[in-house]
Amino acid sequence: MRQLYILDTNLRRNGKHMAEEQIIPISKFNKLKKSTSKKVTISVQNITVSYNGKIAVDNISMNINQNEVTALIGPSGCGKSTFIRCLNRMNDVIENCTIEGKIILNGINIYNPEVDIVKLRTNIGMVFQKPNPFPKSIYDNIIYAPKLHGLVSNKSESDDLVEKSLTEAGLFNEVKDRLNDSGTSLSGGQQQRLCIARAIAINPSVILMDEPCSALDPIASAIIEELIDTLKKKITIIIVTHNMQQAARVSEKTAFFHLGKLIEFSDTSTIFTNPKQKRTLGYITGRFG
Amino acid sequence: MSSIINNDILSPISSKRTRKEKLFKICGLSAIIFALSMLIILFITIFSKGYSAFYQTRIKLNINFNEELIDPTGAREITTLNTADYSKLISQSLFKFLNIDKNHPKSSEIKSLISYNSFLTLRDRVLNDPLIIGKTVKINLIASDDVDQMIKGNISLNISEENRKISDFQIEAINKLKSDGAILTVFNKTLFTKSDSREPEVSGVLGAIIGSFYCLFVAVCISVPIGVFAAIFLQEFAKKNKITDFIEININNLAAVPSIVFGLLGLSVFINFFHLPRSSPIVGGLVLALMSLPTIVIVTRASLLAVPDTIRDGAIALGASKMQAIFNQVLPLATPGICTGVIIALARALGETAPLLMIGMIAFIPDTPIAITDPATALPAQIFMWADHPERAFVERTSAAILILLSFLIVMNATAIYIRHKFEKKW
Numbered sequence: 001m002r003q004l005y006i007l008d009t010n011l012r013r014n015g016k017h018m019a020e021e022q023i024i025p026i027s028k029f030n031k032l033k034k035s036t037s038k039k040v041t042i043s044v045q046n047i048t049v050s051y052n053g054k055i056a057v058d059n060i061s062m063n064i065n066q067n068e069v070t071a072l073i074g075p076s077g078c079g080k081s082t083f084i085r086c087l088n089r090m091n092d093v094i095e096n097c098t099i100e101g102k103i104i105l106n107g108i109n110i111y112n113p114e115v116d117i118v119k120l121r122t123n124i125g126m127v128f129q130k131p132n133p134f135p136k137s138i139y140d141n142i143i144y145a146p147k148l149h150g151l152v153s154n155k156s157e158s159d160d161l162v163e164k165s166l167t168e169a170g171l172f173n174e175v176k177d178r179l180n181d182s183g184t185s186l187s188g189g190q191q192q193r194l195c196i197a198r199a200i201a202i203n204p205s206v207i208l209m210d211e212p213c214s215a216l217d218p219i220a221s222a223i224i225e226e227l228i229d230t231l232k233k234k235i236t237i238i239i240v241t242h243n244m245q246q247a248a249r250v251s252e253k254t255a256f257f258h259l260g261k262l263i264e265f266s267d268t269s270t271i272f273t274n275p276k277q278k279r280t281l282g283y284i285t286g287r288f289g
Numbered sequence: 290m291s292s293i294i295n296n297d298i299l300s301p302i303s304s305k306r307t308r309k310e311k312l313f314k315i316c317g318l319s320a321i322i323f324a325l326s327m328l329i330i331l332f333i334t335i336f337s338k339g340y341s342a343f344y345q346t347r348i349k350l351n352i353n354f355n356e357e358l359i360d361p362t363g364a365r366e367i368t369t370l371n372t373a374d375y376s377k378l379i380s381q382s383l384f385k386f387l388n389i390d391k392n393h394p395k396s397s398e399i400k401s402l403i404s405y406n407s408f409l410t411l412r413d414r415v416l417n418d419p420l421i422i423g424k425t426v427k428i429n430l431i432a433s434d435d436v437d438q439m440i441k442g443n444i445s446l447n448i449s450e451e452n453r454k455i456s457d458f459q460i461e462a463i464n465k466l467k468s469d470g471a472i473l474t475v476f477n478k479t480l481f482t483k484s485d486s487r488e489p490e491v492s493g494v495l496g497a498i499i500g501s502f503y504c505l506f507v508a509v510c511i512s513v514p515i516g517v518f519a520a521i522f523l524q525e526f527a528k529k530n531k532i533t534d535f536i537e538i539n540i541n542n543l544a545a546v547p548s549i550v551f552g553l554l555g556l557s558v559f560i561n562f563f564h565l566p567r568s569s570p571i572v573g574g575l576v577l578a579l580m581s582l583p584t585i586v587i588v589t590r591a592s593l594l595a596v597p598d599t600i601r602d603g604a605i606a607l608g609a610s611k612m613q614a615i616f617n618q619v620l621p622l623a624t625p626g627i628c629t630g631v632i633i634a635l636a637r638a639l640g641e642t643a644p645l646l647m648i649g650m651i652a653f654i655p656d657t658p659i660a661i662t663d664p665a666t667a668l669p670a671q672i673f674m675w676a677d678h679p680e681r682a683f684v685e686r687t688s689a690a691i692l693i694l695l696s697f698l699i700v701m702n703a704t705a706i707y708i709r710h711k712f713e714k715k716w
């Protein structure tokens with residue numbers, strides 16, 4: 001029963017590698033997944049990451065569903081950031097960081113040396129913990145990546161794309177009169193939405209968010225959460241958060257990490273109401289972490 | 290409760306602490322005042338010695354361009370016009386003005402009131418416009434440096450004649466010229482339009498300024514691209530290992546190498562090995578480039594390091610390659626810092642004398658350089674050489690040249706500060 005987990009592929013396809021990599025051991029797959037109605041976007045297989053030989057993420061396998069929000073929770077230092085950064089190969093720029101295992105996106109192992117890392121990152125966007133707009137105008141912040149990848153060819157296309165991205169990020173009305181102001185002149189929450197707008201401007205199928213609300217006040221966080229809710233119709237979202245309520249509110253699936261290991265991964269409602277593991281229960285009830 | 294807090298505030302410990310703090314403040318303040326007053330004293334001495342070099346004494350004479358003396362045949366051939374005895378025109382006019390016979394025993398003293406080179410002024414007038422021959426024209430001629438110094442009050446008239454640079458007879462003549470309104474004090478254009486000369490009154494810093502400018506130009510063209518790209522590579526691309534550590538240590542050490550060593554290097558490599566022309570700004574510029582290179586590398590690396598990693602991550606996560614992230618996002622943010630560092634490194638290079646010594650740029654070079662391979666000197670070198678001359682006229686020119694160099698340095702440093710404040714980004 002080798003199902004077709006291959007989605008419309010934006011990635012460069014390579015028939016030879018596809019043939020062997022789309023084969024996912026079904027037994028393992030079924031163990032991890034409860035509802036099989038959704039298609040898999042990303043399949044993580046035995047990922048181990050170590051810094052200078054010290055293991056930070058230990059043999060993690062999980063499947064991330066399309067158009068769902070997957071939350072990663074766990075105590076500080078348990079490897080959530082390290083793990084999420086594996087998904088768009090951001091760890092490649094860190095020296096002394098070694099990654100083993102496979103991550104299959106649309107049937108292709110993204111750690112295949114032939115994968116075009118630029119294409120990969122245009123498919124999997126990322127939003128960071130600290131808002132990091134470029135100290136350029138709001139307009140330039142948005143249009144930088146589309147220009148880089150040749151997605152726009154003239155001024156009016158650029159204008160349209162900027163407006164569309166900002167609108168989708170729910171920021172357009174707030175900044176439409178000052179698109180030429182510096183991105184750093186915005187408030188923290190606006191900056192974070194600018195970063196989201198910047199990420200969706202290149203039309204990714206997945207967005208990784210590493211604690212996107214940790215530098216924001218509750219109101220700004222609520223706006224981002226709403227935004228996540230609307231974005232997930234189009235985009236698969238993986239979010240790291242320290243805020244249990246947030247995880248419970250925004251996500252369909254929740255993964256609990258501890259000391260580099262994936263302790264429990266299932267539907268959010270299950271994790272928060274009826275966790276299988278003691279450690280999960282301890283963490284979500286605030287007894288450790 | 291409140292009384293306890295009050296007691297605590299008034300405790301002896303806290304008053305002791307305040308006293309200590311006050312003492313520290315006073316020490317700091319006095320150090321600053323001391324440094325500032327030294328600086329002010331320096332400026333005042335240089336300025337008071339040098340400002341008089343910016344004006345100059347001229348003697349206004351009616352020169353009769355006597356055709357018989359210049360070109361008796363009337364053929365107006367260039368060689369005749371070139372070799373005519375223009376000095377004689379000047380002395381004739383001077384003698385006539387002062388009512389002195391040309392066979393007067395002290396007539397040579399009178400001739401020497403006018404700068405020896407003044408005949409060149411007349412020759413140029415004639416060569417420019419031969420129709421002037423036969424006419425009488427009023428011309429302001431540069432007075433000799435002794436006259437200039439006397440007019441400026443730098444020669445004491447009370448000491449005996451033998452110990453004085455200027456004789457009683459000359460003084461009498463000068464006074465007559467003065468009372469007839471023939472002595473003028475004008476802005477010293479010569480200082481900026483002429484190069485070095487044995488005669489102080491016609492010497493200027495143009496050659497030195499051009500030499501310095503050429504040196505800096507060569508230094509910028511070489512050290513900025515090499516330094517900046519080396520720094521970008523080391524900071525952003527090179528893997529951290531033994532080799533890069535070694536390179537880093539060496540760059541830091543190079544920044545501390547005495548500049549004369551770079552001069553020696555220039556001599557043995559550029560002049561003796563590559564046979565580049567001695568005393569030329571190209572060699573000077575190469576040496577200064579080598580000298581500023583470590584500073585530029587260090588400053589560029591520091592500016593790149595100051596750009597937060599979140600900017601790199603942000604660009605890379607958007608699908609930019611590492612190179613694109615650095616050149617599109619990081620480098621623009623580091624540029625103000627790099628510019629500041631480069632300007633400060635170059636300002637240091639501009640004031641450098643020792644390395645120029647080794648490559649022959651500290652030399653008497655009366656010609657203004659045209660190409661970067663022409664022999665030239667540089668501003669600090671010119672100052673160094675003029676400081677060697679005992680004449681009062683050179684003393685004031687030394688100070689004037691220092692003032693000119695200082696103003697260049699101030700302009701450069703002010704630009705650096707301006708760039709730093711204007712373009713500094715906050716994140």
Ligand SMILES: Nc1ncnc2c1ncn2[C@@H]1O[C@H](COP(=O)(O)OP(=O)(O)OP(=O)(O)O)[C@@H](O)[C@H]1O
Pocket residue numbers: 051052056074075076077078079080081082083094
């Ligand atoms: N660049 C790095 N070099 C070396 N070790 C690192 C690096 N980044 C992370 N680590 C280590 O890897 C482990 C996991 O770190 P990670 O940042 O993934 O934790 P995290 O779960 O995101 O924690 P937090 O919730 O505090 O963000 C930690 O022990 C950390 O010290």
Ligand SMILES: [Mg+2]
Pocket residue numbers: 080081082210
């Ligand atoms: Mg983290």
